[in-house]
Amino acid sequence: MRVFKFGGASVKDANAVKNVVKVLKEVGYENTLLVVSAMGKTTNAMEDIINAYFNDKKDIPSKVAEMVDYHLDIVSELFPNAQHAIYKEIKVLVDEINGFLVWNKSPNYNFVYDQIVGYGELISTTIISAYFKEIGIANNWLDVRNFIKTDSNYRDTTVDWERTQKNVTTIDQKVLNITQGFLGSDDNNFSTTLGREGSDYSAAILAYCLNADSVTIWKDVPGVLNADPRYFEETQLLNNISYREAIELAFYGASVIHPKTLQPLQRKEIPLHVKSFVNPTGKGTTVGKGVGIEPKVPCFIVKKNQVLMKLSSLDFSFIVEDSISELFRLFHQHKIKVGLIQNSAISFSVCIDNKFGGLDALLQQLKSKFKVAHHENVSLYTIRHFNTKALESLQNGHELLLEQRGTETVQLVVK
Helix, strand or coil: CCCEEECCCHCHHHHHHHHHHHHHHHHCCCCCEEEEEECCHHHHHHHHHHHHHHHHHHHHHHHHHHHHHHHHHHHHHHCCCCCCCHHHHHHHHHHHHHHHHHHCCCCHHHHHHHHCCCHHHHHHHHHHHHHHHHHCCEEEEEHEEEEEEECCCCCCEEEEEHHHHHHHHCCCCCCCCEEEEEEEECCCCCCEECCEEEHHHHHHEEEEEEECCCCEEEEECCCCEECCCCCCCCCCCCCCCEHHHHHHHHHCCCCCCCCHHHHHHHHCCCCCCEEEECCCCCEEEEEEEECCECCCEEEEEEEEEEEEEEECCCCCCCCHHHHHHHHHHHHHCCEEEEEEEEEECEEEEEEECCCCHHHHHHHHHCCCCCEEHHHEEEEEEEEEECHHHHHHHCCCCCCCEEEEEEEEEEEEEEC
């Protein structure tokens, strides 16, 4: 049994969907489970609908229409028959979106987010499953919410492994299955999400529960590179990475592999392949049991739009265990993700990600107990296996706000 994950870029339009078929015909699709993301930038479009719901409801119809038109353009190219059943199937899903936005009474943004955003995945997999059948590729469409069970911490849920394992074992492994990434459901069968980029994690969860032979993530890059080509020049392909090294890279924010994806795979030593859907027979990158990385070169990771905070005690007393414990309680309460920590006797510096918007409320609470200074819109750079040349390439032209070094890793916060 193999698990393949196709992201949004790999199914962004009709030609991309046809290319998925080409990939499968080249590498085979027997005993395979496909985990598929929303098409293109659909998740952003769904977020626009959610924001309209909370901020200006009169914009909802136009935002929904934009999202629907995008998918119908793809469908019209894939299905020449304008009376094909796929049009009714999409309408049913869109009616569910509109229905929820009418009857929902919850003011909880995260709850509403999870009920709406996953329709991108539901629509994309419905289209792809129907297209495969149209061209003669038999498959089963699965609603992943019936299999992956979670708690109710909307937008960042924790998997109930025991219940998920029990559900997943019912999947027929002898056929081609198509399901969604990113999604699960809670005890009340409300939709939940596994965090942004959680489709990779979905593939790992399903692979773990199915005792899969491997997981392959199909990307628009040749494999795992030593840096993101959007931000760095002269990137290099990493041929092999150990689980340990990949988890280190993921922890620091490497965007190719989701931080939680590797843990279930490592527990069962399931190899992870990262390959190009443009060149499916290329070697790509293999993450598995082994030592370090090959070739051993500096690896660059950047997190943009971060916040650097420096806290010091109001009375010059030490910042020790009880103070630090209180700080992390507040970070957790406001869903603040921490990327770097540096402390001395009377000060504590931390670089954080404010993706859930809890910064203002956090600052108000901190200022009652600490002297607080903060810089917004900073960048956090991490270099694994750094050398002098790698450091110099980042320090030139940037205002350095904080630096922290270990034996293998250096982190720089720059303005």
